[in-house]
Amino acid sequence: MVVGFSLFTEKQPRSSQHVASRPFGSIQKKNTKELASYWRTAIKALQLCGQEKQTDISWHCTHLHEDGFQGKHMNESHDITRFSSINKGPHLLVLGSIHGNEICGKIAIQRAIELFRRGKWKLKAGTVTFLPVANPLAHKRDIRFVDVNLNRVIKEHKNPKRYEEFLANTIVRLIKECDWLLDIHSFHTRGAPAVFRDFNDKRTKAFCQCFEVECIITGWIQMYEALGKKNVNAGDTVSFAHQHKKPGVVIECGQHSDPKNTKVALTAIENALAHLNLIEGTSKRRKPAKKQGAVRGYKIVLKQKEGELTKIWKNLDKIRAGEVIAVYKDGSCERAPRDGHIILPKPWAKTGEEWFYFGVPELSKP
Ligand SMILES: [Zn+2]
Structure with missing residues (x-):
């Protein structure tokens, strides 16, 4: 050393x-x-x-x-x-x-x-x-x-x-x-x-x-x-x-x-x-962000089979309840369970891996 x-x-x-x-x-x-x-x-x-x-x-x-x-x-x-x-x-x-x-x-x-x-x-x-x-x-x-x-x-x-x-x-x-x-x-x-x-x-x-x-x-x-x-x-x-x-x-x-x-x-x-x-x-x-908000992780979406995200989602993009986030090859899809945000999307995730996370404003109901 x-x-x-x-x-x-x-x-x-x-x-x-x-x-x-x-x-x-x-x-x-x-x-x-x-x-x-x-x-x-x-x-x-x-x-x-x-x-x-x-x-x-x-x-x-x-x-x-x-x-x-x-x-x-x-x-x-x-x-x-x-x-x-x-x-x-x-x-x-x-x-x-x-x-x-x-x-x-x-x-x-x-x-x-x-x-x-x-x-x-x-x-x-x-x-x-x-x-x-x-x-x-x-x-x-x-x-x-x-x-x-x-x-x-x-x-x-x-x-x-x-x-x-x-x-x-x-x-x-x-x-x-x-x-x-x-x-x-x-x-x-x-x-x-x-x-x-x-x-x-x-x-x-x-x-x-x-x-x-x-x-x-x-x-x-x-x-x-x-x-x-x-x-x-x-x-x-x-x-x-x-x-x-x-x-x-x-x-x-x-x-x-x-x-x-x-x-x-x-x-x-x-x-x-x-x-x-x-x-x-x-x-x-010390200038903390003026509008600092908190997003609570709500759901992990694992990629279940072959499919693609519907667009190039960005971290913390807002999503409306029911909006389609990803589509599988067989036509089924992943929708937003409620109003919220997409977190850390991973377009090239393999089957079985975390595809993206879904978050909601921290103060909203569980
Ligand atoms: Zn890292």
Whole structure:
């Protein structure tokens, strides 16, 4: 494992001065625990050196899979960047590319790191940890995952065998270290960005409302339970964080290939940092969507046989009760059960897979 440190000071009034453009320290460490203690010592040392104006430290950790994995994926490593203020505050973890073909999170995170390094964003308290590419090999191959959906295996794996299980072991450690989680995704077809609120505790609710997206989607887990599937989200990042009492949110920023989704993702990072009072100038930055509404997942429509969607539906398109959404080859069809919205349509779904979801305004009757 190779670790590099870059230091930033605030000797210049308007921007942080980059003291070391190259990592000045490089160490070989056997495990994360040792590494974390090294990192804490480094911060302490800076404080003792009288760097009282220094506001943040970035910690790059590019490491190979430290669990002794010697397989073909050896060269695909996580690259983690952490900024930390000497002032106490919450710790936000931001994840990108949990699914390898979803790149907006990665690009937005890289921009956020640059903004911190150039002094455009200044950390006034707490810590933010960035993992731009959570699934490096899938990202390199432009696929969703290599062996298994990473967002279904987020737990500790004592004997990891599949590629994503090795990745999960690093990610769970990062989640355990943080206080809040933002997990950035994108989706198949065009349509409006949305935040998913899977849990209804006060802190998660308030967190969801800080984002400048017009829609919060709720009831996802319950919708699957109604289909007879228990624990559908077990193994995802937000559920793991929730188990450890850390509020977390997934944001779906738009279509995979839409360049606008990067802006949505970067704004989401800024919203989250401002919500937690981690960056300066929060009053200007915090502009939650004026007409933020919530859509509750109502029904999952599985593709039962060969057929097609009736048009290129976009995420959160409005639908009237009885409207035909999809037609099967044998002439039968899927209609909207009531007035509502189509959620995450997947035109190329295979038979048996989720074709689209149907949602209703959250405050409407069950
Ligand atoms: Zn995704």
